[in-house]
Amino acid sequence: MTEAEFLASYDPEAFARPSVTVDLVLLGIVDGQLKALLRRRDDYPAKGKWALPGSFVAIDEGLESAARRILAGEARIVREVYLEQLYTFGAPARDPRMRIITVAYYALLPTAILTEALDLADDLVLADIVAEPVIEQVGTVELRDPKGATLPLAFDHGDIIATALQRLRGKLDYAPIAFALLPERFTLRALQDVHEAILGTSLNKPAFRRRMLDTGWIEGTGKRDTGGAFRPAELFRYRGKARRGRR
Amino acid sequence: MTEAEFLASYDPEAFARPSVTVDLVLLGIVDGQLKALLRRRDDYPAKGKWALPGSFVAIDEGLESAARRILAGEARIVREVYLEQLYTFGAPARDPRMRIITVAYYALLPTAILTEALDLADDLVLADIVAEPVIEQVGTVELRDPKGATLPLAFDHGDIIATALQRLRGKLDYAPIAFALLPERFTLRALQDVHEAILGTSLNKPAFRRRMLDTGWIEGTGKRDTGGAFRPAELFRYRGKARRGRR
DNA sequence: GTAATAGTGTCTTTAAGACACTATGTA
DNA sequence: TACATAGTGTCTTAAAGACACTATTAC
Numbered sequence: 001m002t003e004a005e006f007l008a009s010y011d012p013e014a015f016a017r018p019s020v021t022v023d024l025v026l027l028g029i030v031d032g033q034l035k036a037l038l039r040r041r042d043d044y045p046a047k048g049k050w051a052l053p054g055s056f057v058a059i060d061e062g063l064e065s066a067a068r069r070i071l072a073g074e075a076r077i078v079r080e081v082y083l084e085q086l087y088t089f090g091a092p093a094r095d096p097r098m099r100i101i102t103v104a105y106y107a108l109l110p111t112a113i114l115t116e117a118l119d120l121a122d123d124l125v126l127a128d129i130v131a132e133p134v135i136e137q138v139g140t141v142e143l144r145d146p147k148g149a150t151l152p153l154a155f156d157h158g159d160i161i162a163t164a165l166q167r168l169r170g171k172l173d174y175a176p177i178a179f180a181l182l183p184e185r186f187t188l189r190a191l192q193d194v195h196e197a198i199l200g201t202s203l204n205k206p207a208f209r210r211r212m213l214d215t216g217w218i219e220g221t222g223k224r225d226t227g228g229a230f231r232p233a234e235l236f237r238y239r240g241k242a243r244r245g246r247r
Numbered sequence: 248m249t250e251a252e253f254l255a256s257y258d259p260e261a262f263a264r265p266s267v268t269v270d271l272v273l274l275g276i277v278d279g280q281l282k283a284l285l286r287r288r289d290d291y292p293a294k295g296k297w298a299l300p301g302s303f304v305a306i307d308e309g310l311e312s313a314a315r316r317i318l319a320g321e322a323r324i325v326r327e328v329y330l331e332q333l334y335t336f337g338a339p340a341r342d343p344r345m346r347i348i349t350v351a352y353y354a355l356l357p358t359a360i361l362t363e364a365l366d367l368a369d370d371l372v373l374a375d376i377v378a379e380p381v382i383e384q385v386g387t388v389e390l391r392d393p394k395g396a397t398l399p400l401a402f403d404h405g406d407i408i409a410t411a412l413q414r415l416r417g418k419l420d421y422a423p424i425a426f427a428l429l430p431e432r433f434t435l436r437a438l439q440d441v442h443e444a445i446l447g448t449s450l451n452k453p454a455f456r457r458r459m460l461d462t463g464w465i466e467g468t469g470k471r472d473t474g475g476a477f478r479p480a481e482l483f484r485y486r487g488k489a490r491r492g493r494r
Numbered sequence: 495g496t497a498a499t500a501g502t503g504t505c506t507t508t509a510a511g512a513c514a515c516t517a518t519g520t521a
Numbered sequence: 522t523a524c525a526t527a528g529t530g531t532c533t534t535a536a537a538g539a540c541a542c543t544a545t546t547a548c
Contacts, residue, residue: 018264056262061339092308101304189527205527231526233526234527436500452501457536
């Protein structure tokens, strides 16, 4: 190792090097359902299958920079969104062409941005993520198109999406990430809907409200949710600073 | 992207590619203190500084395979140990020689294996990890040699160790990972010592015992901890199957 | 018996689940 | 005024913190 590193320091070409890509799991909630943006592959390999938006990492480009470039280019998403590194997938045969190691990121998109991105590109599809409501291990996920048909996924992208869902579920009740899926002002009911869509379970209303208000993550705006039928709910806003421990 | 991917599929040499390494945070508990194994760098860059054991990833080698190869080669650790991917660090200038993206893993070593590894290699040091006892964000860590002197770290390896500590603290109370730092049989007091060393806080004894016994993670062996002075404690064993949810 | 740690009983406190209740807007 | 959802009061239940107590073994 030390020897190899020494050699490599003087001759970067001494070793065959893998290609490195960044792939993005773009997540959002539409109609109370957790969905992911997928792109149809036009070329071999995995032609006709559905893949995560991604790109090679340029030689002088940071990983997160690459992710934001893909967000802007593929999905035309320029506004600030939540983006987090997920996991790095590097099985030698995960791509039949050559050795490609991919650093997966996931992004959380408010519904408005998600549907806007969908309108701008015609080869993107918004797929339902179907998974068991078990927190422990999200073994596999199925991706379904708007008509309910299961989409075949390219490479190991099913594993990547499963890992993203696992991460999201794991972080949901100790990190303020649900707000990244909502507009700036939202009702507590909408927040609960987001939690339920991610977890795949229903939650107790009073307990949920108490817990959210106790975190200090949100504050009420004086305003109310006009436009709905019947009694309008208060609109809240993510405060973005206060925090509380896990327990 | 699609175009780039297309081109690359026919000419893997078309783009400059980064080098990819795997670096390992080797963690263990000695004298009730969380420690990490570091290697002194003999060559430039970062000559004389302390670095994590690591290696380039061979072109047909999986990432976890590379990690296990480093475990075996650098630290002579062949026995089964807990190993988990941590995070991928890829800032363009993190290594002055060239673009190197490193996939960091961390391993949890029982004390006996750790000290054995230390005996076999003379350029390894077992460094104390000094950090704030705050769960939220482990901003920075300090690494101290056995005499208490702060060790200067190579590259971004301080960030990597801080990330490992953060991960360890985060997983501690919902995943059965503390057992990876203990011998097969251990007392509840030893288990509590491990938790306290990782968290940097002291814990309530009855509550800790109740919680551990409720998880179903451990079972009593009939035996007792002979050799100690005064009343011997019961030895427990990690059962390895039963689990419980996060809350 | 004494020292010193192993291990437990129990009271308090905190927070989640359950469920019924009141409140308030639109139609 | 009726409807449907917003929002709350409160009882129960589960589990953590605190702290004092008992148990056991080497010496």
